[in-house]
Amino acid sequence: MSNYLDALRQELVAASDRLTQPSPAMARQRRWWRRSPRALAIALAGLAVSATAIAATTPWQPLFGDPGSPQPRVTGSAPPAGQLALLSVLRRPQTPEDRGVITQQTLRYFGTSTQGVYTSYIRQLPSGQGALPAILLPARSWQVPGLNKNDVLCLFVAEANADGGAKGCYTTTEVESGTAGGSLGAIVYGLVPDGVAQVQFDYPTGTQVVAVHDNFYEQRAPQNTVRGGGTTPVRPQGTSWLDAQGEPTTHQPGSP
Amino acid sequence: MVMAPETRSDRELLEAVRGGEAAAYGVLFERYQTVVLAYLLRRTRHREAAADLAGEVFARALLAVHRGRGAVEDTAAGWLLTIARNVLLDSVRRGRVEERARRELGIQRLALTDGDLERIDAQTGDVDRVVALVQQLPESQRAALKARILEERDYADIAADLGCSDLVVRQRVSRALKTLRSKLEAQP
Numbered sequence: 001m002s003n004y005l006d007a008l009r010q011e012l013v014a015a016s017d018r019l020t021q022p023s024p025a026m027a028r029q030r031r032w033w034r035r036s037p038r039a040l041a042i043a044l045a046g047l048a049v050s051a052t053a054i055a056a057t058t059p060w061q062p063l064f065g066d067p068g069s070p071q072p073r074v075t076g077s078a079p080p081a082g083q084l085a086l087l088s089v090l091r092r093p094q095t096p097e098d099r100g101v102i103t104q105q106t107l108r109y110f111g112t113s114t115q116g117v118y119t120s121y122i123r124q125l126p127s128g129q130g131a132l133p134a135i136l137l138p139a140r141s142w143q144v145p146g147l148n149k150n151d152v153l154c155l156f157v158a159e160a161n162a163d164g165g166a167k168g169c170y171t172t173t174e175v176e177s178g179t180a181g182g183s184l185g186a187i188v189y190g191l192v193p194d195g196v197a198q199v200q201f202d203y204p205t206g207t208q209v210v211a212v213h214d215n216f217y218e219q220r221a222p223q224n225t226v227r228g229g230g231t232t233p234v235r236p237q238g239t240s241w242l243d244a245q246g247e248p249t250t251h252q253p254g255s256p
Numbered sequence: 257m258v259m260a261p262e263t264r265s266d267r268e269l270l271e272a273v274r275g276g277e278a279a280a281y282g283v284l285f286e287r288y289q290t291v292v293l294a295y296l297l298r299r300t301r302h303r304e305a306a307a308d309l310a311g312e313v314f315a316r317a318l319l320a321v322h323r324g325r326g327a328v329e330d331t332a333a334g335w336l337l338t339i340a341r342n343v344l345l346d347s348v349r350r351g352r353v354e355e356r357a358r359r360e361l362g363i364q365r366l367a368l369t370d371g372d373l374e375r376i377d378a379q380t381g382d383v384d385r386v387v388a389l390v391q392q393l394p395e396s397q398r399a400a401l402k403a404r405i406l407e408e409r410d411y412a413d414i415a416a417d418l419g420c421s422d423l424v425v426r427q428r429v430s431r432a433l434k435t436l437r438s439k440l441e442a443q444p
Contacts, residue, residue, distance in 0.1 A: 003369065003371065003372055004307060004366055004367075004368050004369070004372040004376075005289050005307075005372075005375075005376075007366050008285075008310075008311050008314070008363075008366055009282050009285045009286065009289075010282075011363045011364065011366070012281055012282065012285055012314055012315065012318055012361075012363070013278045013279055013281055013282040013285075014278070015315070015318060015361040015362065015363055016273055016278035016281045016318055016321075016322070017278035018361075018362070019318075019322045019361075020276040020278065020322070075275075076271070076274060076275055077271070077272070077275035077276075078268060078271055078272060078275065084264070084268070085263075088410075091265060091268070093265075093267050120271060244412070244422070
C-alpha cells in the first residue's frame with residue numbers, strides 16, 4: 001500500500017476513534033461551565049443546535065409494548081458476528097418495511113423481557129399466515145421466569161384472524177440444531193441457517209416440503225383432532241434440510 | 257463461527273463505525289481508496305490533487321457517518337463517489353482543494369512522495385483496465401456480473417430480474433469472470 005494512503009487510513013481511523021471517545025477537552029469544558037454562568041447560557045443555547053446531531057446518531061428506538069410501558073434498552077451496534085454469518089436475513093439492508101408501521105404494530109408484543117435490542121437488525125419476515133407479518137428481533141438477552149438466554153434471535157409469529165401470536169427467542173446453537181421455532185395452531189414455523197432452501201417434513205401420511213425465505217419457513221401441518229373438538233399439528237416423524245437443488249444439506253437438524 | 261471484518265457489507269461496516277469500531281472505517285477506506293482515487297484522477301488529471309481530494313472525501317464521509325448518515329445501499333461506492341463529486345465541485349468553486357472536513361477532524365494534510373505517486377498510478381491503472389474490459393463484455397454477462405459482484409445479490413434474485421434460471425445467471429457470471437481473467441493475463 002502507498003505510504004500516503006496508509007498514513008491517511010491511520011489518520012481517519014484515529015479521527016473516528018476520537019469522535020466516539022469523550023475527550024479530556026470535553027471534561028475540561030464541563031468544569032469551565034461551573035465557573036462562568038454566561039458560558040453555561042451559551043453552552044445551553046448550543047445544546048439546542050447539537051441535539052439534532054446527537055439524535056441523528058442514536059439507534060432507532062421504536063415503541064415497544066404499549067405507550068407508557070417500560071421500554072427495553074436498544075443498541076445501534078451489530079449482533080454477534082456468528083449470527084450475522086449464520087443468517088443472510090441479518091446481512092441484508094434493513095428496508096423501510098422492516099421499520100414500517102406494520103412492524104411497529106407487531107413490536108407492541110415485545111417488552112422488557114428482551115434487552116439490548118439491535119433495532120437496526122429487526123426484520124419483517126415473509127409470512128403469509130398471520131394477520132401481521134412475522135418479525136425477527138435480535139437482542140442481547142431474553143429473560144422470562146425460569147429462563148435466561150443471551151444473544152438471542154426472537155421470533156414473533158402472528159396468529160391468523162386474531163390479535164396475538166407466538167413469541168420465542170432462540171440462541172445461535174438452537175438455529176444450527178433446527179430447534180429455533182415452534183407451532184401456532186396449524187402453523188409450524190422456524191428459523192434455519194444459510195444454505196437451507198427448503199425444509200422437508202415426513203408425516204405418516206406423506207412428505208411435505210416447504211420453501212425457506214429470509215431464513216424463515218412456515219408451513220400448515222396436517223392436523224390431529226383432539227378431545228373436545230380442537231386440533232393439534234401432527235408431529236413429523238422426521239425433518240430434513242434441503243439445498244436449492246433439493247438435495248440434503250451437509251448439516252442437518254439435530255446434528256452436532 | 258467468527259466472521260472476518262472484510263466479509264461484512266459496507267453498510268455493516270458503517271454501522272460498526274457508528275458503534276465505536278474505528279478500525280471498520282479503515283476497512284472501508286481500503287475497499288474504496290482506489291475507486292475514489294481513480295474517479296478523482298480521471299477528472300483532475302493531476303495525481304497530487306486527486307490524492308489530496310481523496311483525503312477530504314474520506315474525511316467528509318467519516319463526519320457524515322458519525323452524524324448518522326451514510327450509504328443507503330449495501331455498497332458504499334455510489335455514496336462515496338457522490339461525496340467525491342461534491343468535494344471536487346466545492347474545490348473548483350473555491351479555487352483550492354477543500355479541507356474543511358479534515359480541519360474539523362484534526363487530520364493533517366499529508367505530503368506525497370514520488371513513490372506514493374507511482375503506486376497511485378499503478379492502483380488506478382488497474383481499475384481503468386478492468387472498467388474498460390467490463391465494457392467489452394456482452395450486455396447479458398455485464399448485467400449478471402454487476403448484479404452479483406457489485407450489488408452482492410443472490411443468484412435467484414438476479415435470475416428473477418433477468419428472466420432466466422439461476423443456472424444461466426451462474427454461467428454468465430462465470431463466463432464474464434473467465435473472460436476478464438484471461439484478458440487481464442494476456443495484457444502486459
